[in-house]
Amino acid sequence: MTAKRNTPQKAAVKHALGEATGFVSAQQLHQTLKKHGSTIGLATVYRTLADLALAGEADSLQSKEAEVLYRACTTSHHHHLICRECGLTLEIEAQKLEKWADEVAGEHGFASPSHNIDIFGICKACQSGK
Amino acid sequence: MTAKRNTPQKAAVKHALGEATGFVSAQQLHQTLKKHGSTIGLATVYRTLADLALAGEADSLQSKEAEVLYRACTTSHHHHLICRECGLTLEIEAQKLEKWADEVAGEHGFASPSHNIDIFGICKACQSGK
DNA sequence: GTCTTATTGACAAAGGTTCTCAATAAGACT
DNA sequence: AGTCTTATTGAGAACCTTTGTCAATAAGAC
Numbered sequence: 001m002t003a004k005r006n007t008p009q010k011a012a013v014k015h016a017l018g019e020a021t022g023f024v025s026a027q028q029l030h031q032t033l034k035k036h037g038s039t040i041g042l043a044t045v046y047r048t049l050a051d052l053a054l055a056g057e058a059d060s061l062q063s064k065e066a067e068v069l070y071r072a073c074t075t076s077h078h079h080h081l082i083c084r085e086c087g088l089t090l091e092i093e094a095q096k097l098e099k100w101a102d103e104v105a106g107e108h109g110f111a112s113p114s115h116n117i118d119i120f121g122i123c124k125a126c127q128s129g130k
Numbered sequence: 131m132t133a134k135r136n137t138p139q140k141a142a143v144k145h146a147l148g149e150a151t152g153f154v155s156a157q158q159l160h161q162t163l164k165k166h167g168s169t170i171g172l173a174t175v176y177r178t179l180a181d182l183a184l185a186g187e188a189d190s191l192q193s194k195e196a197e198v199l200y201r202a203c204t205t206s207h208h209h210h211l212i213c214r215e216c217g218l219t220l221e222i223e224a225q226k227l228e229k230w231a232d233e234v235a236g237e238h239g240f241a242s243p244s245h246n247i248d249i250f251g252i253c254k255a256c257q258s259g260k
Numbered sequence: 261g262t263c264t265t266a267t268t269g270a271c272a273a274a275g276g277t278t279c280t281c282a283a284t285a286a287g288a289c290t
Numbered sequence: 291a292g293t294c295t296t297a298t299t300g301a302g303a304a305c306c307t308t309t310g311t312c313a314a315t316a317a318g319a320c
Contacts, residue, residue, distance in 0.1 A: 110251030121240030
């Protein structure tokens with residue numbers, strides 16, 4: 001069996017991802033880690049994030065600037081409400097929505113439906129903040 | 131005022147985008163255009179597509195492979211049901227959904243809500259086809 | 261402690277996209 | 291038609307994120 005090993009690097013990435021508020025890029029995480037004294041390599045950050053995303057311990061999201069953003073999250077299926085200014089992220093559930101999406105797919109004869117649903121806006125703090 | 135000019139290149143990109151079924155990448159469009167004898171530059175294709183997207187004459191979408199896909203579309207707001215196999219794309223409307231997304235944003239104090247909603251699946255043809 | 265091998269980190273590709281800039285040509289004005 | 295201004299083009303370089311390479315390291319098992 002593929003024996004996974006626990007390394008300080010993986011723990012560091014996990015921790016840094018947990019500390020971050022909202023979504024962060026692999027590059028940002030790498031910078032943060034180095035700033036805190038780590039000598040971790042960029043490739044390792046990418047590899048670890050990909051693993052976490054695969055394991056369902058992190059959510060990934062394509063930003064408009066063509067980079068992938070990650071965020072620590074619960075493993076259950078959910079969507080996001082994201083502030084365009086500060087990156088604040090709320091997890092939202094939507095049973096109705098899941099059902100709706102699957103229904104629409106079914107109506108048109110599509111099998112194995114999946115979906116991308118993310119809502120963006122400006123959060124309260126950023127509206128009043130400046 | 132910024133005076134836009136009408137060039138054969140822009141017309142060519144528009145036309146090629148209209149001919150394409152489903153979403154295509156800038157690179158694909160560029161290949162297609164060259165295959166048809168055009169000497170258009172890659173940068174021009176990118177620029178034109180960005181303009182079209184801005185003008186609401188084309189829809190853009192981030193693929194999983196980190197490239198941006200474009201598609202000619204009606205200017206009204208809508209979402210997509212996309213086949214993962216062949217790229218067949220249906221435009222779908224969802225008044226309820228729009229309302230729901232805005233409500234969720236409002237409930238959490240978010241202003242200027244917008245959203246990304248795309249549904250993926252395997253279309254009928256691809257299910258039976260092979 | 262020793263051994264095996266998953267993992268690391270530095271660097272080098274590999275994409276997609278944007279920038280640069282001289283050359284071209286669209287539209288306006290005669 | 292001819293001239294002028296300047297938006298636009300095309301070729302390539304530059305940029306950025308991401309993935310691959312590979313010798314060196316160290317985690318876990320014995």
